[in-house]
Amino acid sequence: MIVDMTSLILVYAAWLIFSAKRLLTYTHVLQQEDYDDLRLFKWIGDNFAFDKRLSLFLLVTGSGLFALSKFMPRLFVPELVPHFLVFTGLAVAIYREKDPRKNSKKKLVATTRAKRIFFPALALVALSGLWCFHVPDHPWIWIFNVQLIPLILIIVNLLLQPFEHGIQKRYWNEAHQKVKAYEPTIIGITGSFGKTSVKHILGHILKTQAPTLITPGSVNTPMGITRIVREQLEENHRYLVVEMGAYGPGSIERLCTLTPPDMGIITAIGHAHYERFKTLESVAKAKFELAEAVLEKDGMVIIHERTLRFPIPEKLKDDHPSNFIVCGDAPDIFSKANDDHEISHIASDDLHIISIKQSTKGLGVDLRWKGESYSLFLPLFGVHHGHNAALAFAAAMELGIPADKIKTALRSLPQIEHRLEVRKQPDGTTLIDDAFNSNPIGFNSALGLLATLGRQGRKILITPGMIELGHAHNDAHEKIGSYAGEVCDIAIVIHGKRIPTFIQGFKSTGSGKPLHEFASFQDAQGWLRENKQDGDIILIENDLPDIYERVPKI
Structure with a gap:
């Protein structure tokens, strides 16, 4: 017993x-x-x-x-x-x-x-x-x-959902009341990609001028923003910069109710979270909920020219022309760079990006706006950050900050963590850390940077590919794989079954360059430890969460 x-x-x-x-x-x-x-x-x-x-x-x-x-x-x-x-x-x-x-x-x-x-x-x-x-x-x-x-x-x-909703509602109300009481100037930022980087750049500029609260990292959900506002917003904050994520129709509208924006920045309409929206038109509609909220306060909306390729954004701009600032490549640059025969939506009085030049020290960005020319320098890497800087520059100018102070602030801009962050390693290699996430434009820019920095050593790419591209998944990976085959000396692919067209594109160049496949990022790092050499330039493009890369062995 x-x-x-x-x-x-x-x-x-x-x-x-x-x-x-x-x-x-x-x-x-x-x-x-x-x-x-x-x-x-x-x-x-x-x-x-x-x-x-x-x-x-x-x-x-x-x-x-x-x-x-x-x-x-x-x-x-x-x-x-x-x-x-x-x-x-x-x-x-x-x-x-x-x-x-x-x-x-x-x-x-x-x-x-x-x-x-x-x-x-x-x-x-x-x-x-x-x-x-x-x-x-x-x-x-x-x-x-x-x-x-x-x-x-x-x-x-x-x-527990009803109980959780009750708690969230109480916290949401407390944060909203705090915003109403302190009345900071609120700048909302959204877009399929680039929003965190624009927030980082603009936030740095504003912090040099006045007390500013910025939602940290990639916090962009209702509860994340609620927590930051409840715990950190103070009466002396002049600016509140809020990154707004769209996880479905109405989500940005709700965020705009929590933190009513005086100004909005919309960076891009793309395939990120495409599987949740099904069409790019739905993505555009969701992102431009921010513009509608700003227009209710007769505020200014700053957008990238690419967003105007969809009916809803184009109509909003046409109906409220004085409330929009458009940033994009100058028409002559656009026509040379564009291979899809699309129409430029940028007008003569919009902010023109004349050139973006990448060097080993950072980015040089030349702009023209309202008859004036501006030359900016940012200690950042990746040509796409030139577009992010243009959006932040327009916002800062519209907020009344003089151009010379903006340019001075940009020169002291710290690198953006895990977003084309370049670091020299003790072992003699150079790491390009673009691990936070990836999209076709950012991936393309990262490979361009790898080519620029890797002229003296081997160029090594480590990537699991991109996610949430919907039906564009295969085509996007084939194109970027082909470009990687031209740029890289070695490619390391993680969980290659997800991105077979990337592998096809890489091999289609006929260069015979080595491509290694591993089941996890940890395995890839093991190979790298054994095989890297002094002078190697290593690009880590995306690092997927555990739910994408590996399934628990149960």
Whole structure:
């Protein structure tokens, strides 16, 4: 009796430890999917990410016990054997399960919300373990429990939604009241790409002139912005620069209600998050919710010329011409650079980008606006940052900052972390860190920089490719792969099955340059440690979150 009770306690303790570790794994994915149940469910289905190893072990051992009981009934099998088998399976699974708080690129953060979901789910899973002791002792019974773990997490998250919405609403109201009380000049920035970089550049300029609060990093969601405003906005802040992300129709409109913008900057309309919007016209409509909010306050909207290739932006500008500043390549430059025979939407009184020149020290940008010429220097890398600088320059000028002060501020601009950040390494190599994310224009610019900086050494590219391009995925990767084949001496592709057309494009150049494929960024780094040489220029283009690169081995 004592031995039997001890075995039950051991099995249950193992179940609790295993359940906690497995729940952490799924909570990690749920957190990266913005606590969206449907996206977690889809991730599990797409990646076949339900338990296989432990369930297979329990199935095989359970089948063996069943066969013995049916075909060899006289063979003595101790009653403790099922408990021993379950305990063994759980113990091995506990040992193999990785802790996402320690063993992930983007680690699980133990936020208050994550805890509110995790602990009730663990309590329910613990109860399900007790249920197994009230049915016949057989390893098969535990398979159902193991497979139930992610479903319990999803159900708990779903049931907590009304409570979470209540908390979010209270915090949102507090932040909104703070904005109304302090009345800073609010500049909203959105776009399919470039918004974080424009925010970084403009924020730096404004900080040299007056107290300025900038939403940090890539914070661009309602709760992220709410938290920053609640905790950091002060009465002396003259400017509030807010990055606004569009995750569906109406999301930017909601952000504009929280932080009503006096000025808006729209950087681009592109394929980022295309899978959520389905068409570029829908992307344009969502992004220009910012323009509509600014126009309600008779404010100024600063846009890149490329955004006017869609009906809604073009109509808004035509209806409110005095409220728009358009930045883009000068018409003669546009016609030379454009190979799609598109029409330039930039007028004579708009801000013209005359030239962008990349050197080993930074960017030189020549602008012409309202009859005046301006030459800027930024210690940044990547030609596309010239366009970002033009948008920030227009915004700063419109806010009344003199051109000479803007130019002085730009000269002290720090590099943007993980966005074409160039760093000399102690081992003699040069790292171009563009790991934060990637899009066709940014990738193209990064390869151009690699060509510029890599004239004396080997040019090495490490990339998992781009994401969320929708139907443009294959074509975009083939084009960029072809360009990479011309520029790079060595290409290292991570999870190449995602981007077969990139590999095809790279090899289509016929150069015979080596291309290596690895399953993870960690494996690629291992190859690099063994093979890099003094003078190598290494471009890391994108570094996907764990949910894209690797599926937990469960």
